Amino acid sequence: MNITITDVHKRYGDVVALDGPSFEVPTGSTFGVLGTNGAGKTTLFELLVGHDRPDEGSIEVGGLDVETAGHRVRERVGFLPEHSGFPPSMTGREVLSVHARIRGLSDRDARIEECLALVGLADAADRPVSGYSNGMGRRLGLASVLLSRPPVLVLDEPTAGLDPRGVTAFHRIIERIDRETDVTVVLSSHVLSEVERLCDEVVILQAGRLRAAGSVDDLRSSDERVTVALTPADHERESLLEAVQNRGNVTDTGDEIEVVCGREAAFDLLGSLEREHVERFEVHEPGLEAAFHEALSADEPTAAAEEVRP
Numbered sequence: 608m609n610i611t612i613t614d615v616h617k618r619y620g621d622v623v624a625l626d627g628p629s630f631e632v633p634t635g636s637t638f639g640v641l642g643t644n645g646a647g648k649t650t651l652f653e654l655l656v657g658h659d660r661p662d663e664g665s666i667e668v669g670g671l672d673v674e675t676a677g678h679r680v681r682e683r684v685g686f687l688p689e690h691s692g693f694p695p696s697m698t699g700r701e702v703l704s705v706h707a708r709i710r711g712l713s714d715r716d717a718r719i720e721e722c723l724a725l726v727g728l729a730d731a732a733d734r735p736v737s738g739y740s741n742g743m744g745r746r747l748g749l750a751s752v753l754l755s756r757p758p759v760l761v762l763d764e765p766t767a768g769l770d771p772r773g774v775t776a777f778h779r780i781i782e783r784i785d786r787e788t789d790v791t792v793v794l795s796s797h798v799l800s801e802v803e804r805l806c807d808e809v810v811i812l813q814a815g816r817l818r819a820a821g822s823v824d825d826l827r828s829s830d831e832r833v834t835v836a837l838t839p840a841d842h843e844r845e846s847l848l849e850a851v852q853n854r855g856n857v858t859d860t861g862d863e864i865e866v867v868c869g870r871e872a873a874f875d876l877l878g879s880l881e882r883e884h885v886e887r888f889e890v891h892e893p894g895l896e897a898a899f900h901e902a903l904s905a906d907e908p909t910a911a912a913e914e915v916r917p
């Protein structure tokens with residue numbers, strides 16, 4: 608089920624939270640909404656799931672307008688907010704049972720088992736959620752959203768605050784949903800590597816405006832430069848720094864010396880270095896990072912939308 612966002616505007620008092628982004632989320636894709644703090648990601652999601660109304664513009668989910676057909680849209684969209692809590696004394700299975708009853712599911716028990724298994728909570732299902740880790744709580748939230756088999760999932764910063772194992776576990780579930788179903792997944796993040804790993808397409812928002820949009824591959828390849836990361840041999844940092852001077856954009860991270868330059872220049876550089884100066888080197892392909900910084904630095908907007916939420 609596709610989503611069409613058209614020229615959406617939203618203000619909170621003097622703060623412009625969304626300033627006219629327009630884009631399309633294709634059916635079945637895993638779609639990333641990237642942005643720094645205050646970029647408008649949560650506001651966009653609140654409008655998308657019908658919790659609030661845009662001042663101008665429209666949002667359609669599978670051809671239905673969120674404003675005029677809010678109830679039907681909400682049946683189609685499973686929303687996992689950034690912060691969600693559950694009564695601590697209930698078990699995971701009880702939480703899902705309540706959600707399944709509220710949604711009037713007929714195949715309740717079987718569906719609860721399926722969702723528990725999908726999010727890796729089958730073994731913990733009968734423990735009170737007060738003993739769940741952050742990651743388990745987030746996965747339970749996802750299970751509760753998945754119960755009614757929504758064709759669209761909207762996940763607001765789903766891995767924020769999780770430890771690396773929790774992040775990896777959550778990523779695996781999203782990848783499985785992407786592989787095995789036709790569900791359209793929209794997720795927000797400010798972690799570039801997460802979006803690169805999970806998403807097919809991405810938009811970059813800043814201060815409510817659309818700064819870049821496209822497939823992850825296209826945005827990644829828009830920068831032809833690579834990063835050569837050099838670990839200096841003992842006592843050779845100064846000589847190495849001297850050798851790489853003027854060979855690209857040089858940064859001494861304290862650990863490595865990084866040189867950002869074109870591919871050809873990287874080959875020339877590596878060929879020219881004295882072996883005894885370098886303990887180790889790696890060449891990193893361009894990631895989304897360059898596109899992200901380029902998008903954010905172009906035509907810097909005012910800081911109006913960066914104000915702190917009251």
Ligand SMILES: Nc1ncnc2c1ncn2[C@@H]1O[C@H](COP(=O)(O)OP(=O)(O)OP(=O)(O)O)[C@@H](O)[C@H]1O
Nearest residue numbers: 619624644645646647648649650912913914915916
């Ligand atoms: N209810 C509200 N009242 C007033 N201002 C708001 C409200 N909700 C959001 N804002 C403001 O709108 C702007 C966009 O906020 P939003 O939460 O959508 O950004 P975000 O990209 O989700 O940020 P974060 O990554 O920090 O969660 C911010 O400047 C924020 O302070």
